[in-house]
Amino acid sequence: MRRKETVYYNKTKEELKHELKQKAKDLGRTPRIKDIENLTLYTNGFGSWNNALIAAGFKPNPRRAPDYANLSEQELIDLVRPQLYPLIKQKEYEKIRKEFNFPSGAYLAVRMGGWNNFLLKAKIPISTTTETDEELIAMYRRLSDKLGYPAKISDLNESDEIPNYSIFNTRFDGINNLRRLAGLPHNESRPMIKDEEIQNALIFVRKKYGEIEYMELIEVLKTEGLPSARTLFIRLKADGIKHLWEIAKELEEQLNICKASDCTNKCSPRKSYCSHTCRHRESGRRRRERRIALGVCLQCGGEKDRPESDHCSECYAYFHKRYKNSTTAKMDT
Numbered sequence: 001m002r003r004k005e006t007v008y009y010n011k012t013k014e015e016l017k018h019e020l021k022q023k024a025k026d027l028g029r030t031p032r033i034k035d036i037e038n039l040t041l042y043t044n045g046f047g048s049w050n051n052a053l054i055a056a057g058f059k060p061n062p063r064r065a066p067d068y069a070n071l072s073e074q075e076l077i078d079l080v081r082p083q084l085y086p087l088i089k090q091k092e093y094e095k096i097r098k099e100f101n102f103p104s105g106a107y108l109a110v111r112m113g114g115w116n117n118f119l120l121k122a123k124i125p126i127s128t129t130t131e132t133d134e135e136l137i138a139m140y141r142r143l144s145d146k147l148g149y150p151a152k153i154s155d156l157n158e159s160d161e162i163p164n165y166s167i168f169n170t171r172f173d174g175i176n177n178l179r180r181l182a183g184l185p186h187n188e189s190r191p192m193i194k195d196e197e198i199q200n201a202l203i204f205v206r207k208k209y210g211e212i213e214y215m216e217l218i219e220v221l222k223t224e225g226l227p228s229a230r231t232l233f234i235r236l237k238a239d240g241i242k243h244l245w246e247i248a249k250e251l252e253e254q255l256n257i258c259k260a261s262d263c264t265n266k267c268s269p270r271k272s273y274c275s276h277t278c279r280h281r282e283s284g285r286r287r288r289e290r291r292i293a294l295g296v297c298l299q300c301g302g303e304k305d306r307p308e309s310d311h312c313s314e315c316y317a318y319f320h321k322r323y324k325n326s327t328t329a330k331m332d333t
């Protein structure tokens, strides 16, 4: 077994170049990485695959690996996304990525805060699997029994008998919860965030910021001190940002959330607003929007003399007088 390898490594650069040319003749084209059985032989001998091609007189691969560090997260996603499919495991990605000259899965995972997060950001569905929660828990228990300890994340990702950890993470929000549900030793220290808190966070963000993109959502949740986007996706079982906003709309209906655009209170049954103040504020806001759309005075709804102004001249004069009165009143005191 070892002997074969030794023979390989004994090849001179001239021999390697000759083999590349022979390969090209057989293939009728410039060899690609996937055509080569022992790539390291060439990368070690010539410094890189492209250098080996150049040395053998071929044009280097036009899809040369870009400097991934210079690419933004979105650019990285755009690069690899066409080749990704739902539920792709990091292990499976590593197999296909060489063919396309993609960055390693480990690199993507580091850049995106984990493989699961990368899939989320790339909007690759991660929560669809046919197994029920009970079946998944049973599978996890079986694997742990076999191993003799509560299976670790890496055990799940390496085993071919069980779905990737991302599936479990999506369903059960972390390995600790999974262990708790499977009746295996686990850590109780981190309390679960309540469902209500998760729902409120989502409704609050939708009201205040609208249906924003995933990356923006991450930032907003951070600045507002709310649970992470990952937690929201997992706990609400959303498999994409669009799905998440659909869930938000459904929750607002279900919980009968106040229709005022800046209020997240629940209303009594058959009421649209939680309070008179909310009703007034909202109707004022709607009137204002209507008046902006019509291009009329925001105060009285009358014709404006100057379109660039917010108010008609009458209202403007009234405001001006009041302002003057209030300042002179202040100066008097």
Ligand SMILES: [Zn+2]
Pocket (backbone or CB within 6 Å): 258, 259, 260, 263, 264, 265, 273, 274, 275, 278
């Ligand atoms: Zn309200």
Ligand SMILES: [Zn+2]
Pocket (backbone or CB within 6 Å): 297, 298, 299, 300, 301, 302, 311, 312, 313, 314, 315, 316
């Ligand atoms: Zn007016």
